[in-house]
Amino acid sequence: MxxxxxxxxxxxxxxxxxxxxxxxxxxxxxxxxxxxxxxxxxxxxxxxxxxxxxxxxxxxxxxxxxxxxxxxxxxxxxxxxxxxxxxxxxxCPYVTTPQNIVEKMSDDGYSIVIFGDASHPEIKGVVSYAKYQDDAFIVLEPEELDDLPLRGKVAVVSQTTKKPEDFAKIVAALMLTRKEIRVFNTICNATFENQDAAAELAKDADVMVVIGGKHSSNTKQLHSICQRDCANSYLIENETELDASWFDGKTFCGISAGASTPDWIVQNVIDSIQEMKQ
Amino acid sequence: MxxxxxxxxxxxxxxxxxxxxxxxxxxxxxxxxxxxxxxxxxxxxxxxxxxxxxxxxxxxxxxxxxxxxxxxxxxxxxxxxxxxxxxxxxxCPYVTTPQNIVEKMSDDGYSIVIFGDASHPEIKGVVSYAKYQDDAFIVLEPEELDDLPLRGKVAVVSQTTKKPEDFAKIVAALMLTRKEIRVFNTICNATFENQDAAAELAKDADVMVVIGGKHSSNTKQLHSICQRDCANSYLIENETELDASWFDGKTFCGISAGASTPDWIVQNVIDSIQEMKQ
Structure with a gap:
């Protein structure tokens, strides 16, 4: 196989x-x-x-x-x-970027809008760099913008892990009521690169193994993406959860792993599958 | 009446x-x-x-x-x-604004995107203010952005008479592929103010008269907006086209006029209607 x-x-x-x-x-x-x-x-x-x-x-x-x-x-x-x-x-340099942007734009007299989760450590860090804390706002939905006391000039950044389409909705709502907005696309592609690569592989594989935390939203999303194109897609945390019967009669096994899964666990899984098929 | x-x-x-x-x-x-x-x-x-x-x-x-x-x-x-x-x-000061923005942003190293009609005199004027003419682009549809050799930093303005929703689509497409975009909402509300006011009046009136050029897209749009809420909506260029029968049994006549219709023509129409109803 x-x-x-x-x-x-x-x-x-x-x-x-x-x-x-x-x-x-x-x-x-x-x-x-x-x-x-x-x-x-x-x-x-x-x-x-x-x-x-x-x-x-x-x-x-x-x-x-x-x-x-x-x-x-x-x-x-x-x-x-x-x-x-x-x-x-x-x-991460991709997080330092929005920190620096928020600091500079706040200093330059722009109201700050951050698209992200207020409780996420990254966002707690990014918002803290605004010079004027009462002129920096964290939002998740366009509707939240309605009541904000924003100035005519607004700078907007995104949490690195958010979806670009959702960020675009925030920007669309902002731009209709403000004279100038400065949009800094601070979204990192890494999450989507893993998803795109898994989807691509799942089209060809007749069995897919996704390795990551059972409670990790990132890993669960990878798993569901694989299931779309490969019915035999399994989510495991490590090699001890493998079942030899998954590979019976299969010729092509694809492997992906969540963003918190170290390479050595991935390698253990590959080794175990190879042993099973010997 | x-x-x-x-x-x-x-x-x-x-x-x-x-x-x-x-x-x-x-x-x-x-x-x-x-x-x-x-x-x-x-x-x-x-x-x-x-x-x-x-x-x-x-x-x-x-x-x-x-x-x-x-x-x-x-x-x-x-x-x-x-x-x-x-x-x-x-x-118009609302046109001077995008001219100045394009000049300054081009000088500051931003690629320029103008949402508008390349053949419209306003846009011919606005684009001419870009310091680097080979780095300023006029687009009407988001798809046109795909092939443009834009830098990572882009400033975008709109023709004053465009629809905000359409401008938002251009911005959404731009922001997903660029590191920074500066969005200057240079749309003027005047057109929409006339439309909103006509729609409001048409709800109460039992006859609406819209005055303006028969070939003016602006006037035709006003007319169709009125027709939504008032079946007896008429489009005329001046008072000579009025027909007394339109007002038979009517109690409330609403009046609107296209953006190229001078007040004195509007007043002539009002005077003529009043004479008809004496």
Missing amino acids: KIQLASSYGFCFGVKRAIEIAEEHKGSVTYGPLIHNKDEINRLKVGFDIGLAENLNDIQTDDAVVIRTHGIPKNELEVLNTQDHKVIDAT | KIQLASSYGFCFGVKRAIEIAEEHKGSVTYGPLIHNKDEINRLKVGFDIGLAENLNDIQTDDAVVIRTHGIPKNELEVLNTQDHKVIDAT
């Missing part, structure tokens, strides 16, 4: 980069989990002595602190710097 | 202003017709000795030249200034 990986799968550029940065700083602590995958966090702990601090207060005086891909609010960064920690910034 | 004018009708702010400017400059010539209404152009000729030059070459050395609301291309303005004409600028 042919086994083929999707042309894009698993960790995005920013997460790969953050893990490499952490590995280069043995003994550091990450402020918040570097990735939503316990096995990978455990690997970093065992192999590189990387600790985890869920709160600012949990960070010890002599800790070197890794900032994760989502970034953190500006005032928290200032606290860390004041406390003389060694700060290792692994904020 | 009650006769009521729509709360907004006829000339827009820019045209009213241009006619006042022309009246203040007796003996001048307008470069292009000031308005698409022969009766009004004749009134200006007879009452104020305002001439009409259709082409640059038709303008005599000693003519004072009125620039109409649409504006003119920058190079033509330079020619007029070089020839030492007295130039009287009646360009």
Whole structure:
């Protein structure tokens, strides 16, 4: 049986980069989990002595602190710097961009609109860079714009993981009532690249295995995309969940993985499938 | 019978202003017709000795030249200034705005996209203000954007008379492929104000009279909007076309007028209806 990986799968550029940065700083602590995958966090702990601090207060005086891909609010960064920690910034460059845009545009007199989830760490960080916090607004739906005390000049950015079509709806609503809007398309394609590659592969494969957290919306979406074109699509967290009967009579197995699935788990799955078919 | 004018009708702010400017400059010539209404152009000729030059070459050395609301291309303005004409600028301020935006944004390194009709005098003027003519593009449909060699930074303006919903489609298409777009909503509400006011009045009136050119798309649209709510809606060019039978048994006559219809024609129509009903 042919086994083929999707042309894009698993960790995005920013997460790969953050893990490499952490590995280069043995003994550091990450402020918040570097990735939503316990096995990978455990690997970093065992192999590189990387600790985890869920709160600012949990960070010890002599800790070197890794900032994760989502970034953190500006005032928290200032606290860390004041406390003389060694700060290792692994904020994804695709997140630094909207942080910088919000800071500059707010300073230039634009009202700020951020399309995203107010509770998401990335957005908490991005909005914190507005110079005028009472002139920066986070919205998820166009209707939320109606009651905002926006100026005639508005700058708008998006959470990196949002859908472009939904961002376009926010922009369409804004542009009809404002004299000038500056639209910065800060959406990152990584999520969609994995989805497009999985869909492409599912057309040819007669069995698809998607690897990732059962509760990860990202992984579940990959799975449902594969199911559209390949009825025999399975979602597993690791190789222990494989069932040899899935591959009976099959000739082409496609593999994809969610954005929080490390490569070594993907490789374990591929090895196990190959053993089953020997 | 009650006769009521729509709360907004006829000339827009820019045209009213241009006619006042022309009246203040007796003996001048307008470069292009000031308005698409022969009766009004004749009134200006007879009452104020305002001439009409259709082409640059038709303008005599000693003519004072009125620039109409649409504006003119920058190079033509330079020619007029070089020839030492007295130039009287009646360009609508709502048109000067996109001219200035295009000039500044082009100078600041943005590709320029103009949503409008390439053959419309307003757009010929607006596009001429781009510093880099090979980096300024006029489009009517989102699909036309696909093949344009646009930079990552794009500034976009609209012809003043376009529909906001259609402009939004251009913006939506642009924002999905560009890093930054600056959207300047340069649409003027005047057309829509006349339409909204006519629709409002047509709900209450049992007969509607719309005054304007039979070939004016603006006037025809007003007429069809009125017909939606008032079956007895009539389109006339002036009072000679009125028919007394239209008002038999009617109690409330609403009046609207296209954007090229001068107030004095509207008043003639009202006077004639009142005479018919005496």
